[in-house]
Amino acid sequence: MHLPEPCGPVSARVVEILSAQRAPMSADILAGGSVLTDRDAQLALWTAYEMVYRGFDDVDPCLEWDADLIGLRRLIEDRFECELRAVTADRVAEALARGGEVGDLVLGLVADDEGPHLSSYLRRDATTDQMCDYLRERSVQQLKESDPQAFLLPRLQGRAKVALAELQYDEFGAGDPSRLHQDLYARTLRATGLDPAYGAYISEVSALSLASANVMSLFGLNRRLVAAGAGHFAAFEASSSVPSRRVAAGLARLGLAPAADYFEEHVEADAVHEQIAARDICGSLVRDDPSLLGEVVFGVACALHLDALAGAELLSRWERIDARAARSEAS
């Protein structure tokens, strides 16, 4: 994989830093407005984070800890985190007021979420092009599925650590390389005629798809956000089992059953993982330190918020395309 083509001043700056063509950094490089939907900022953050994961063929790996790169990363992270805290504040406050056992609280928040029904649409109505669009957008996070959460492990202790390790053992194939979940996703891409290479669609996916992947790295790579990372992970797992069943059915409906293996696996796997993540990881964390409850719930709320935005984005994109097609048919 090579460095992506920049699409604005922030991603150009990250690429410039990684290409060792330095100029002094300016704090006002970021545009105003939402960072969640700012593709330039999210691509910049994704590219900066990628130095911690697989890097780029054309970049010196020593730049992983380059001070300029980390400085710019923190600049974007600050804005990203502030915005996430602002947009989730009400949901977090309501959940904390509701109280109750942590596992129940986390799973209840996910169950009560009234997001757009992207997976129902994929099951019943999506065309092959729309299904592929969905698979492409999600590839940014699924091809490194569970990698960001691996950074949580050394930051947890006791039962929470044991539970995360148990869950991740399953994510990473449970001893069988052919069951590694991120590779199952690559096989899904291949089976639908898409490019299974890591990073293949970076230049095409939306800001929100990048943000959905980046939030996991934000929580995984900043130790102070470990509880938010646990909450996010639990919500992510808890909003996967039923939607995975729908996506698998949608793929079968489109004659793409061979691509459904990844989703079939997640029906049963995530029915287990959501319980472990909510009760054993989040539950143990908060039992050991009750002050972490707010951060766990913040992580849950971030996952729900981004999932709702990303789902709504795809549904409205397809609605626009359908409307345009209908208009051109009528004319």
Next chain:
Amino acid sequence: MSRTVQVQPCPRGPVLVRGAEVVVDEDGAQHPVTRPVVALCVCRRSSRKPWCDGTHKAIRDDLR
């Protein structure tokens, strides 16, 4: 050699089982355990019995 099978009921959810090799259902059918922890359906609505598929979440509290 003795084996330990650990059973963890989840409130309003499945039963997590660790350490089992095979689950035998009420009809005597054998279901090999292929992951480190499995979730057994207790709401009886799963499409993947004996395994949980998350369907219990769609059941209203008063019908549980």
